[in-house]
Amino acid sequence: MAQAEVSMKPTELQGGHGHPDKWKWYDYFTFNVDHKVIGIQYLVTSFLFYLVGGFMAVLMRTELATPDSDFLSPELYNAFLTNHGTIMIFLWIVPAAIGGFGNYLIPLMIGARDMAFPKLNAIAFWLNPPAGALLAASFFFGGGAQAGWTSYPPLSEITANLPQTLWCVALIMVGTSSILGSVNFLVTIWKMRVPSMAWDQMPLFCWAMVATSILALFATPVLAAAMVLLLFDINFGTSFFKPDAGGNVVVYQHLFWFYSHPAVYLMILPIFGIMSEVIPVHARKPIFGYKAIAYSSLTICLVGLFVWVHHMFTSGTAPWMRIFFTISTLIVAVPTGIKIFSWVATLWGGKIRYTTAMLFAVGLLSMFVFGGLSGVTLGAAPFDIHVHDTYYVVGHFHYVLYGGSVFGIYSGIYHWFPKITGRMLNEPLGKVHFVLTFIGTILTFTPMHNLGMQGMPRRVAMYDPQFAGLNQLVTVGAYILAVSVIPFYFNVIWSWMKGKEAGPNPWNAMTMEWTTDSPPIIENWEVLPVLTHGPYAYGMEQADQVGPAGEPLPTPRS
């Protein structure tokens, strides 16, 4: 019902007739329903949270430069540990990759004027800043949640009750935001493509967002259920996860990982979508294996719902479950490998332009293969039991989340910044950013694998002196990563104000978002575009007569 007023809103804002040329700066601080404004709101807030989470990481690494606890109190260390993970996942990668790129690009890529439910979209965004505020508040009311981003009971029920409660509420809010956003993406992609665009003519980013949304839709509510139960246990005297009163902590782990394993696909599938857009444009070649990439996203989405117990191999899990979930986990590597090989095949023989966007995309390829392989090792129960809860796990997931997701977000920013702002980012500065990030990532996260193999547990502020050397190396890497964001933020702010004018299509890309102005006008096009060629028809002789994989286009629908 609420939607009835929504749709009227943009026209009212514009006085009923015509459009303002563009939004004023203060429109970005209001409850605006334009998908582009919301996309920018998501991106800017998530990049701010990235700094906050990064700052916590730097403090933790400073603490870990020496084996003793001599910089942060153990409680504060735990609070930073918990909130670093929470912020980086729920307020940085998820809102940047899904909320930011998804909202900004989906309507532009499918030729729609906005999302299907603009007001719902704005509500979904505005759930995020208060969630961040709650996490910040948790530091002032009891020193921050202490139980890690997984918040396993009984630890989460016996430490810092009020901060833990705030933490649960914050997670329910970002979860709700994620569900509302997914409803919007699914309905928009399903129903609002330009009539001339068939499913298999969509850019691959849209396919990735379909898979992401389905996953978020089915997994997130289960996290909400876990959070509600945890809230009741902490505040209302129930005993769902209290073993002494008949409860069962492993039930929490099941509920939590039923969401939180798919959550890693939520963080990587949109990035895969970004990869599939950036690589063909800068390699000047049609994407290799359009359908394989599209369907492998859906396969990851489906199989990804049945692998969660691989986080629980040491939780007294029955042997048959270990076998089942080892197999299902290893199966996920297949569709992921299909994508990797397709991108490599796209690069093969292309006229590669080493733009910063492309450097980050290629950097992601190498990083993700490394992180993916360590993921396969962890998926195998016998090995996992050996390294469970050690730095090997930390090294693995930072490789896929930093070397994967963050590289992908950077790549996407360098690629679409001209579209979003109308100005180019500075390329030399971007390359400095890339080199620092690349070196910093390797230096920070590679030694963690060795530390884990040697038995250093994760989540500790103090460690055995024998691990000091490698830890100092990791800390140096972390400082390099901290420095690496300086040229980036400077570049973004400076280029946004003074950068070179980009024009509508600086990369000579073929997807639909490049057919409108940069930045796009409100409601995206004066007249909606008609699809004349596939999204990746690079180097084709008759570009307007071929589909994504080079075959003739099917007859456009009505």
Add this chain to the structure above:
Amino acid sequence: MQGAIDSTPVATGHEVSAHEEHQDLRVLGLITFLCSEFLMFAGFFAVFLVFWGSKAEWPPKETEVELLLPAINTLILVSSSLVINLGTKAIKKNDLGGMRKWFGITAAMGAVFLAGQVYEYMNLGYGLKTNLFSNCFYLLTGFHGLHVFIGLVLILGVLWRSRRANHYSDITHTGPEMAEIYWHFVDVVWIVLFTLIYLLTLI
């Protein structure tokens, strides 16, 4: 509805203008959302089943469930789903009075259901904290009750809006339709819940 798009002057008359006035997608959006919502209940049901499977005595002696009142409540809620359907059928025939009548009856039945739930809570010999079963019992029924309450607010919202002339008609009846779909959802969840907590635990 979704008028932002059709009022764009430049867009009219163009060959793709059929798309400009895109269909009302709110019903589809609601159904997508309810799929997600159902998974949340599924999470709670799973917890209930896991505990059931691991306990020798479920429910324990001191927390037996009462059956008569919930059975009457079930009857009320299930039949209210039929009543609300009569309401949307009426508005599809442009019978506003009929819609208001049936929606009013549905709202009354929903309110009776909630009152019955509260009465049941007050007359049970145990509370939320008594034991694991009562934890689950109050959480599941309470969470469902919250959804009944939301459905009730939606129905009352439709009734409130129907005062405006021509707000709902045989052409524009998405609001009542969505309220109906939500009400059916609440009903279906209750049937699962009733079967699980009240009936199957008897065996």
